Amino acid sequence: MKKPLEMRLALSAAVLAATSGHAVAAQAASDYRLFVACPVYRDTDSGRKSGCWLAQSPDDGMQYDVTLAPAKPDYAHAALIEGRVAAGQETGQAGQDNPCGGIVLAPVSVSILEAPCPRYMIPAEGYPGRRFALPVTNVPPLDMDRPLDKGPFAKRSFPLFFEFDSSFISYQFTDYYLDKLAHWLRSAHPRRIVVTGYGATRPVTVSGKAMAERPNVARERAETVAQSLRMLGFDAKTISTRVGRDKGRDRGPIEDDTIPGLSEYSRRRVEVTAEF
Amino acid sequence: MRSIVRRNCPEAARTHALSGKAGTKKAGMKRESRLVRIGSRGALVLSALAILAATRHETPDARWWAPGEDRVFPRQLDYPNAQGVLRVLHDGEPVRTADNAFFMPLGPNGRACVSCHQPADGMSLSVESIRDRWQATKGKDPIFAAVDGSDCPTLPQGERASHSLLLDHGLFRIERSWPPRDWSGKDVKPDFTIEVVRDPTGCNSGTRYGPNAKQPNISVYRRPRPVANLKYIEAIGFAYDPKAGLPVPVDPETGKPVAGNLMADGRVPTLTAQMNDAARAHLELSKQMTPAQKEQVLTFIRSIYTAQQAGPQGGALDADGAEGGPVTLRDLKPGQLGSTGRAVWSEFDAWGKLTPKQKAALSPQELAFRESVARGAAIFRDRNFLITDSQGINAPVGFGNPVRYSCRFCHNMSQIGIDVAPGQVDLGTTNAPFASPQLWLPLFRVTCKGKPHPFYGREILTHDPGYALTTGKCADVGRITLQSNRALAARAPYFSNGSAQDLRGIVDYYDRRYSIRYSEQEKQDLVNLMSAL
Numbered sequence: 065m066k067k068p069l070e071m072r073l074a075l076s077a078a079v080l081a082a083t084s085g086h087a088v089a090a091q092a093a094s095d096y097r098l099f100v101a102c103p104v105y106r107d108t109d110s111g112r113k114s115g116c117w118l119a120q121s122p123d124d125g126m127q128y129d130v131t132l133a134p135a136k137p138d139y140a141h142a143a144l145i146e147g148r149v150a151a152g153q154e155t156g157q158a159g160q161d162n163p164c165g166g167i168v169l170a171p172v173s174v175s176i177l178e179a180p181c182p183r184y185m186i187p188a189e190g191y192p193g194r195r196f197a198l199p200v201t202n203v204p205p206l207d208m209d210r211p212l213d214k215g216p217f218a219k220r221s222f223p224l225f226f227e228f229d230s231s232f233i234s235y236q237f238t239d240y241y242l243d244k245l246a247h248w249l250r251s252a253h254p255r256r257i258v259v260t261g262y263g264a265t266r267p268v269t270v271s272g273k274a275m276a277e278r279p280n281v282a283r284e285r286a287e288t289v290a291q292s293l294r295m296l297g298f299d300a301k302t303i304s305t306r307v308g309r310d311k312g313r314d315r316g317p318i319e320d321d322t323i324p325g326l327s328e329y330s331r332r333r334v335e336v337t338a339e340f
Numbered sequence: 341m342r343s344i345v346r347r348n349c350p351e352a353a354r355t356h357a358l359s360g361k362a363g364t365k366k367a368g369m370k371r372e373s374r375l376v377r378i379g380s381r382g383a384l385v386l387s388a389l390a391i392l393a394a395t396r397h398e399t400p401d402a403r404w405w406a407p408g409e410d411r412v413f414p415r416q417l418d419y420p421n422a423q424g425v426l427r428v429l430h431d432g433e434p435v436r437t438a439d440n441a442f443f444m445p446l447g448p449n450g451r452a453c454v455s456c457h458q459p460a461d462g463m464s465l466s467v468e469s470i471r472d473r474w475q476a477t478k479g480k481d482p483i484f485a486a487v488d489g490s491d492c493p494t495l496p497q498g499e500r501a502s503h504s505l506l507l508d509h510g511l512f513r514i515e516r517s518w519p520p521r522d523w524s525g526k527d528v529k530p531d532f533t534i535e536v537v538r539d540p541t542g543c544n545s546g547t548r549y550g551p552n553a554k555q556p557n558i559s560v561y562r563r564p565r566p567v568a569n570l571k572y573i574e575a576i577g578f579a580y581d582p583k584a585g586l587p588v589p590v591d592p593e594t595g596k597p598v599a600g601n602l603m604a605d606g607r608v609p610t611l612t613a614q615m616n617d618a619a620r621a622h623l624e625l626s627k628q629m630t631p632a633q634k635e636q637v638l639t640f641i642r643s644i645y646t647a648q649q650a651g652p653q654g655g656a657l658d659a660d661g662a663e664g665g666p667v668t669l670r671d672l673k674p675g676q677l678g679s680t681g682r683a684v685w686s687e688f689d690a691w692g693k694l695t696p697k698q699k700a701a702l703s704p705q706e707l708a709f710r711e712s713v714a715r716g717a718a719i720f721r722d723r724n725f726l727i728t729d730s731q732g733i734n735a736p737v738g739f740g741n742p743v744r745y746s747c748r749f750c751h752n753m754s755q756i757g758i759d760v761a762p763g764q765v766d767l768g769t770t771n772a773p774f775a776s777p778q779l780w781l782p783l784f785r786v787t788c789k790g791k792p793h794p795f796y797g798r799e800i801l802t803h804d805p806g807y808a809l810t811t812g813k814c815a816d817v818g819r820i821t822l823q824s825n826r827a828l829a830a831r832a833p834y835f836s837n838g839s840a841q842d843l844r845g846i847v848d849y850y851d852r853r854y855s856i857r858y859s860e861q862e863k864q865d866l867v868n869l870m871s872a873l
Contacts, residue, residue: 105742112724112745136740138794176735178791185742198680205577205677235582235737243579288586295587295597296579 095149097169098328099123100271102181103130103137106164108193116164116193117174119145122271129166131194133174134201134237135227142179144228144270146328147172165191173329175228201240213251221337222248223320224289225329228264229277231284233292241322242289245336246296254338257293259305261286264331266312277332282307289334308335403460404473407445407452407482410438418649419460423829423871424657427649428459428568429666435640441633442640447623450482453637456512456564456622462646462827463568467510467838474500474507487624488513492543492559505541505780509838511561513543515621516607516809518556523609524592530812531790534558537801538783560804561781562604562836565823568646569666569756570611573601573824575675577753577760582737588762599675600762604820604836607810611638645670646827648872651713653706657872660698661690662710664872669755669826678721682754685717685869692718709868715861716869720747725856729795732765732819736794747850750822757825757873764807764819767853769835771818772801774853776839788814804837829871843867 099121106116117131130137130145137143147169152161161168204210222245224238233239249257263282267274286305294300310331318330403419405411413435417428437443442453457463465483473481479498486493489512495502505511520528534551536544543559544550551558576599581588588597591609598609608614615634619625629637645666650656657664664687678684692714699707726742727733727749734741743749750765751757759765768774781803792798793814800817807819820836834840840849847863850856858866 105740107726107744109724109744111722112749113739113743115726115740115742115744117740135738136743138735138741140741140795203578203580205675205680206579207577207673207675232585232736233580234585235580235739237738239580239582239585246579292587295590 096147096325097121097123097128097149098146098270100142100144100177100273100275102184103139103143103174104184104186105137105139106186106188106191106193108164108188108191110193110195113196114193116166116191118164118166119143121145127166129162129164129168130172130174131164132168132170133172134199135174135176135234137174138176139183139185140181142177142181144175144177144275144328145169145172146326148325163192163194165189171323171326173225173227173323173326175230177228199236201237203236203240203243210247213248215252217252217254217338217340219337219339220248220252221335223318223322223330224334224336225323226281226285226332226334228275228332229281231281231288233288242292246293246298249293249298249338252338252340254340255302256339257298257303258337258339259286259290259293259303260308260335260337261289261305262308262331262333262335263310264328265310268328281332282310285332285334289336293336403458404469404476405437405443405454405458407443407450407455408438409443410436412436413440413443413459417459419830421460421830422652424648424652424654425650426460426462426827426830427647427666428463429645429670430640430643431645431670432639432643440640441629441636444633445482446619446629446633447625449485449487449624451485451623453567453618453623453641455481455483457567457641459646460830462566462830463641463644464566464827464831465510465564466831467508467833470506470510474503479503485624488515488622491541492549494542494546494548505561509561509780510563510833511838512564512622513541514560514562515543515549516558516560516605518551518558518809520809520812522810523589523613528810528812530808530814531788532808532812532814532817533787533789534805535785535787536782537785538779540780541782544782544784558784558805558809559782560809562804563833563838565604566646566827566831567641568644569669569824569826570642570644572669572674572753572756572758574599574611575753575760577675577677581762583732583761583764585736600764601758601821604823605806605810606762606764606821611641646830648827648829651706651709651872653703653709655702655706655709657688660694660710663687663690666826672755674753674756675760676754677760678748678752678754683721684748684751684754684757685720685873687755688713688717688869688872690714712865712868713872716865716867719858719862719865720751720869722746723856723858723862725854727854730766730768731793731795731815732763734795736815741795751825757822759822763822764816765822766795766806766816766818767820767850768818769820769839769849770802770804770806770837771796775803775837778803778837778839781837786814786817791815793817806836825870826873828873843870846870 101119104118106118108114108116117137118127119130120127150168150170153168224241261282263277265277265279267276290303290305293303323329413430415430419426445452456465458465461469473483483489484503486497489506490497490502491505519530522528539545547553576588576597579587589600591598602608602614608617616628619629647666647669649665668687691710724744724746726744728742750759753760784802786800786802788798793800802818805817808816832842834846840846844867847866851858
């Protein structure tokens with residue numbers, strides 16, 4: 065089920081990117097959702113990590129299931145939510161695959177904001193939640209045999225994505241892509257590694273509020289990734305950092321299948337470019 | 341063997357007391373109860389002797405290993421305790437202690453590494469042993485040295501009251517520099533201020549001690565961590581530290597990655613750095629140990645494995661398919677995640693599936709104990725509860741707040757129960773409102789200068805800022821590195837500040853902290869499991 069969904073979303077992302085200036089209008093009319101809400105924890109119990117996270121959009125009043133986000137909410141803080149309504153969930157009607165009691169967003173990202181929220185926890189009310197399954201974006205253990213990638217190698221860029229206003233490398237998501245990148249770099253031996261940080265510093269109105277990241281966050285992201293590469297053993301002399309210009313939301317999502325079609329998420333990134 | 345019996349008397353007396361307590365609580369439930377009661381003094385001594393006789397391994401003449409003695413440390417040592425018998429394996433040739441730096445009093449205060457890392461105490465130091473030493477030496481044992489074996493060096497030494505934290509709670513004074521220093525020795529600019537709210541020992545006030553001293557420092561009080569099973573403590577399972585959002589830390593001296601699981605506050609990256617720190621702070625060496633001495637100590641401590649080997653009824657913990665005891669620890673690979681490999685405490689799975697024939701061969705007490713241990717392992721792994729407001733779990737990793745999981749969420753490394761990732765977690769054991777008042781400990785007010793702490797807010801009251809005394813980050817206040825779950829029966833009290841007097845105290849703390857609502861049976865099963873580790 066995952067591949068067709070990703071392909072579909074990648075296609076919609078490409079369409080959005082192609083329409084450029086019309087991207088925002090196109091997204092508003094599509095399955096794209098961007099809002100701020102106080103998250104609600106539904107105490108389902110299908111084993112470890114099986115609780116549900118719900119968020120009611122103040123924009124359309126619908127309750128969304130945001131549990132599939134790589135980083136989960138904190139019920140004491142507001143959350144910035146960006147996602148796409150998953151296939152088969154468009155109507156939000158009963159009878160659809162609905163383990164948590166909300167319209168499923170997938171892909172979806174959740175950023176914890178500083179604004180406090182009342183702690184909302186509701187009972188399972190018959191919803192089963194989801195049994196935990198190890199995500200595919202799980203870093204392999206060090207004792208696993210990993211043969212080096214085979215060339216030929218050429219100039220290539222790798223994006224790494226971050227939560228709002230944060231340079232934290234998230235577990236079982238951004239760390240996975242960083243690990244993949246590091247493995248490729250170990251195989252390719254590039255002459256130079258250029259780390260460019262981006263921040264969503266141009267304001268966007270979300271749920272009636274103007275939101276923009278701190279000006280320094282792009283630099284912090286680039287430095288976090290550069291530091292990580294140094295800690296992973298790459299020669300500091302080959303690594304340089306830059307800050308890229310935020311092209312705003314009109315640019316649309318970058319073309320990458322990690323977070324298909326999530327334009328705000330794609331503004332909060334680092335690009336690591338290997339040069340030969 | 342006579343000396344063992346003699347030494348066992350206090351142990352047996354404690355056992356008797358425990359037995360009486362359990363019996364009172366569960367009066368009227370004898371027939372149906374599956375709780376395991378520890379046998380009488382005589383039964384324990386006899387069963388322990390039977391094990392020792394059966395194993396035919398060398399047992400020391402004296403339980404206490406004093407610095408500077410000339411003895412032989414054999415391949416195997418067995419020590420009776422209130423929960424059965426602890427086994428210490430030395431994976432190497434026998435060591436003559438007079439020739440080994442681990443046992444030598446290298447500094448002026450007469451201490452050696454072994455002073456605080458006693459084999460009978462699982463290579464840590466139990467409060468019972470501390471009290472025994474006070475009585476036996478009238479307070480002259482080097483463990484009571486003024487530098488950290490008294491509540492504060494400024495107090496009149498030799499008086500019991502001046503050593504109350506050590507004698508009552510097993511706590512040594514740990515003096516941290518303020519502001520903190522990183523692993524390279526450079527000052528860290530903290531993002532919080534610290535004030536002393538309460539200073540019962542006097543070691544956080546004045547011109548020599550405390551954050552306002554001429555050379556500012558902060559005294560906290562902690563239990564010694566066990567120096568055993570170190571291949572697990574040093575193991576690196578994954579390249580990333582999810583709690584830091586970075587790759588695992590790198591030792592500035594070697595440039596190599598390290599596990600990040602040493603010391604309660606993670607103040608040193610390697611065993612070598614730990615030796616340097618301990619030699620200066622605890623042995624009061626004015627110069628460093630020689631490279632040869634360090635190598636000797638490293639070789640020795642890396643060869644030591646400890647675990648409980650026999651239960652309270654005298655039954656071997658590796659009988660009938662179980663794999664308790666230190667041999668499993670010695671022989672298996674470290675750094676493995678229990679959720680994807682060998683499940684944590686699956687060593688006792690076989691006891692949950694005993695055949696009728698196996699059951700028939702056991703005494704009712706032994707059968708009840710084995711079944712309880714197996715249930716305890718399952719509860720440890722699978723009894724989920726909501727984990728809330730714990731830095732290192734609920735933030736910043738991305739698991740969410742709250743998140744449903746069990747003990748094995750953090751205690752996830754196979755065979756040992758530490759965290760495969762660097763394990764600095766705030767369970768609230770040192771922070772208000774979760775920590776018990778512990779009026780004998782200092783109390784600090786931490787004020788975050790930048791972002792508030794994700795769960796405590798701008799101001800935090802704490803007995804011990806823990807990891808924050810290394811990183812300088814207010815978000816790390818109260819984060820304490822998980823420690824080995826092995827040989828617990830030999831080294832009460834528990835938690836870094838000794839706040840759990842016994843194994844039941846650990847379970848009760850978690851039960852209250854996370855509103856788990858364990859049943860009485862579940863609590864006893866967890867206690868029996870921990871007693872068998």
